[in-house]
Amino acid sequence: MNLGRPKREWHPSKYYHVIGKATRKDALFRNAEDKTFFLQLVNEAHQKSPIELLSYCFMKTHYHLQLRTQYQSLTKLMGPINRSYAKYYNKKYELRGPLFVDRFKSIENGGVDGILRVSRYIHDNPRKFTSKVENYKWSSIQYYLPNPTNHHVSPPDFIDIQTILNHFSGTLNEQKKAYLFWCRFKGL
Numbered sequence: 001m002n003l004g005r006p007k008r009e010w011h012p013s014k015y016y017h018v019i020g021k022a023t024r025k026d027a028l029f030r031n032a033e034d035k036t037f038f039l040q041l042v043n044e045a046h047q048k049s050p051i052e053l054l055s056y057c058f059m060k061t062h063y064h065l066q067l068r069t070q071y072q073s074l075t076k077l078m079g080p081i082n083r084s085y086a087k088y089y090n091k092k093y094e095l096r097g098p099l100f101v102d103r104f105k106s107i108e109n110g111g112v113d114g115i116l117r118v119s120r121y122i123h124d125n126p127r128k129f130t131s132k133v134e135n136y137k138w139s140s141i142q143y144y145l146p147n148p149t150n151h152h153v154s155p156p157d158f159i160d161i162q163t164i165l166n167h168f169s170g171t172l173n174e175q176k177k178a179y180l181f182w183c184r185f186k187g188l
Helices: 032-048 074-092 112-128 140-144 172-186
Strands: 016-021 051-058 062-069 105-108
Touching: 016 074, 016 112, 032 051, 032 074, 051 112, 051 140, 062 112, 112 140, 112 172, 140 172
Parallel strands: none
Antiparallel strands: 016 062, 016 105, 051 062
């Protein structure tokens, strides 16, 4: 009889919605410095083994990442990120014990429609806290915003906006407008 957890599914060609939640609905991120540190950990993981991060959002008690990792499993990617962040957090706030309620959750996105729906869901996550999710700083939505002067905010190299935007036609600005229109029409 096997009492352990089932092995996590991972396919190198698939995108996943990854969610990490704090224990007892405590704060996972208390301030901008915490969110910056977590994003830095994602970047460091990318430097070791490339990932494609399509969307992200950091809320007070949890995070959402939409990503693909072709060279290592989700467990080998997220385990060190979560452990390093928990160690940082517990040391900074003089705490002990687990920070995360459980191991991270991962859900395969499915096809193109699934990839778009998950991105929209992640970008819409701050809706309870702000009237304009486009203004929420701790989301990748900032890289998807069209700019009338065509001076776009460039994402870091580990954030891939083209996989989403390539499903819309036109120039980069037109693709961004179409994506935001689609998000608003479908829920953002």
